[in-house]
Amino acid sequence: MTDINTLIHDATIWLLIAFSIVTWLLIVVKAIQTQKAGKQSKQFVDKFWQAKNIPEAIKSAELAEGPTARIAQVGFKTLLDANEKTHQDLQQSWSRQDLLERHLRKQILTERRTLEKGSAILASVGNNAPFIGLFGTVFGIIHALQAIAQSGNASMDVVAGPIGEALIATGIGIAVAVPAVLAYNYFVRKIKGIGADLDDFATDFVSLNQKTGFQVTNPQATVSVGENRVEKSTKSEAKDKEVFA
Structure with missing residues (x-):
């Protein structure tokens, strides 16, 4: 029975050490993740609102990374897909807004x-680690009392060592x-701040597209149209030269 108590006490300590390693790994990973997300979002928002028109904003969103950039990508993709599935008139503007x-x-x-x-793991470790430690302490004390009882000596020198361990x-x-x-508390506040920034950007994004009736043009289509026009003008100039020749 004594061996079982010692085994449980030691296993509890190793379990807590494993929890500590996982906790610090999560802290490092979450710190890098949240810092990177905040930095990418700030850089994208600044670049996005510097765009001169919607096509340029679409290009900046396609080339950017981060949570805010992905929200812009989803928003523009939704409106571009709506161009192919609905009529391009103002009667569809409110349904486009809802979409x-x-x-x-x-x-x-x-x-x-x-x-x-990963936040749930931090919360679980923070809530349960003290009780796991107390669980190991109980079996450690049982082992200490049994050792004291076998020795037949209950002096302070004999009791203090095993109980302390x-x-x-x-x-x-x-x-x-x-x-x-x-x-956990720090990352919850950090994530709430990033979430609030995402909500603000989404609101501004809807207001921006509301000015254009939720109608956007694919910049690639604009480029292709421009290239076709240049190609046609080049062919017409060539024909004129042949006629005059």
Whole structure:
């Protein structure tokens, strides 16, 4: 029975060490992820609103990365697909707005879920690590009391050592829980801030397209039309030269 108590106590400590490693790995990964997402979004928003027209904004969205850029990509794709599926008149502008807002909301939720991955693990570790440590301490104390009973000596020198070793599990549990809780609270606030920025951009994006009746033109189509015009003008000039020759 004594061996089982020792085994449980030691296994609890190793489990807490594993939780600590996972926690710090998540902290590093989430810190890089949120910092990168915030930086990419800020750079894209600044570049997006510097565009001179909608086609240029579409090109900037296609070349950019980050949560805000993906929201813009989804929004423009929704409106471009609507050009092929609905009539190009103002009667469809409100249905286009509903379609656009629905797709933007879905993409915002997708981005938030991506940013929130791993947060549940931090919350679970922060909530349960102290109790896991206390669980190991209980079996450590049982082992210590049994050892004291077998020795027949209950002096302070004999009791303090085994009891102190048993309490190590509780201390490790608290040491694992504190960083996890602090990191969870920090990333929750960080993700809420990024989510608020995404909501603001989506609102501004809808207002921008509302000015054009939710009608957008594919920049590639514009380029192809321009090339056709240049090609036609070149052919006409060649024919004129042949006639005059």
